[in-house]
Amino acid sequence: MxxxxxEKNNSRRDxxxxxxxxxxxxxxxxxxxxxxxxxxxxxxxxxIERVCEIxxxxxxxxxxxxxxxxxxxxxxxxxxxxDTFRIMRDLLPGPFTFILPAGNRLPKIFKNRKEVGIRIPDxxxxxxxxxxxxxxxxxTSLKVAVNExxxxxxxxxxxxxxxxxxxxxxxDGGEGGTELSTIxxxxxxxxxIVRQGKGWI
Numbered sequence: 001m002x003x004x005x006x007e008k009n010n011s012r013r014d015x016x017x018x019x020x021x022x023x024x025x026x027x028x029x030x031x032x033x034x035x036x037x038x039x040x041x042x043x044x045x046x047x048i049e050r051v052c053e054i055x056x057x058x059x060x061x062x063x064x065x066x067x068x069x070x071x072x073x074x075x076x077x078x079x080x081x082x083d084t085f086r087i088m089r090d091l092l093p094g095p096f097t098f099i100l101p102a103g104n105r106l107p108k109i110f111k112n113r114k115e116v117g118i119r120i121p122d123x124x125x126x127x128x129x130x131x132x133x134x135x136x137x138x139x140t141s142l143k144v145a146v147n148e149x150x151x152x153x154x155x156x157x158x159x160x161x162x163x164x165x166x167x168x169x170x171x172d173g174g175e176g177g178t179e180l181s182t183i184x185x186x187x188x189x190x191x192x193i194v195r196q197g198k199g200w201i
Contacts, residue, residue, distance in 0.1 A: 002160050004172045007124045015132045021168050022133055027051055029142070029163055030129065031173030032067070032121040034095050034181045034198050035153055038167065039137040042066045042077075045107045048138045054166050055140050059109055065097055065117030066106075066136040069127045073136060074118050077103045084186045093122040095198035099185045115187055125173045141180055150178055 003014060021028060025047045027040045038054055040047035052059045068074045071088055078100040080088070088098055102116040110116060119139060121127065130137055142163075144153045152158045156172035164170065182199035185192040193201070 001164070001168070002156055002170045002172050005125050006173075010125075010128065015128060018129055018169065018171070019132050022047075022129075022137075025050075026168035027054065027166075028169045028171060029159055029167055030126060030137075030171040031123055031176055032119070032126050032139075032141075032181075033093070033123045034121070034177050034179055035141045036156075036159060036176040037067075037126075037139045037141050038163075039067065039139040041133065042136040042138040043105075043107055045109050048107070048109050051138055051140060054163070055143055057140070060112075062140075063099070063115070063117050064110065064113070065119055065139055067119045067121060067126055067130060067139040068136040069130040070120060073130070074120070077105050077136060078116055078118055079103055081189060083189070084191075087191065088118075088120075091199065091201065092120040093127065094120070095122065095179070095181045097181045097183045099183065099187060099194075101187060117183070119181065121181075123173070125171065153178060 022041045025044050027050050029038055038051050040051050097117040097119050099115050099117055102110050102113050142153045152162050154176040160170050179198040182197040183195040185194050
């Protein structure tokens, strides 16, 4: 099922419908400022397991990332020192994933992890969903197989062909991008770029 949303002036009924799906443990595909992503309510463990199964990743070894509305929401789920906070404040919203020490408000699936990725994308649709949900989204970018047409990552209609039967809703926010976020490791109090993507520091 595809639902069309816009950067501004979305109907409250459409947003409430998405929130209901997420609160019920549903999985969505939605636009960010980089690629389309698979997401669910970040505090619902079974939904997280579904997302990881769709992506084909191991929850024990794959970096799990959450998408939040703003930095004030992030501070509830990770530990941020003052220097890192200032850097994030200057760069976000934007195409970055910051690896930070995990807090204790995340579900059990995060418990044995020392780190979690944090995203605040420069995309109003993604942030509007998080704000209405009142919680972050567990999020991972769409996976494109070797020799697969890149359009399956960027066109909502083609995304629906591939994933429509595996997720509860696909949000059409227009043509998506193909560049991934820049991953910045902040675990040791210093910034280390571990993957150069769309964002530049």
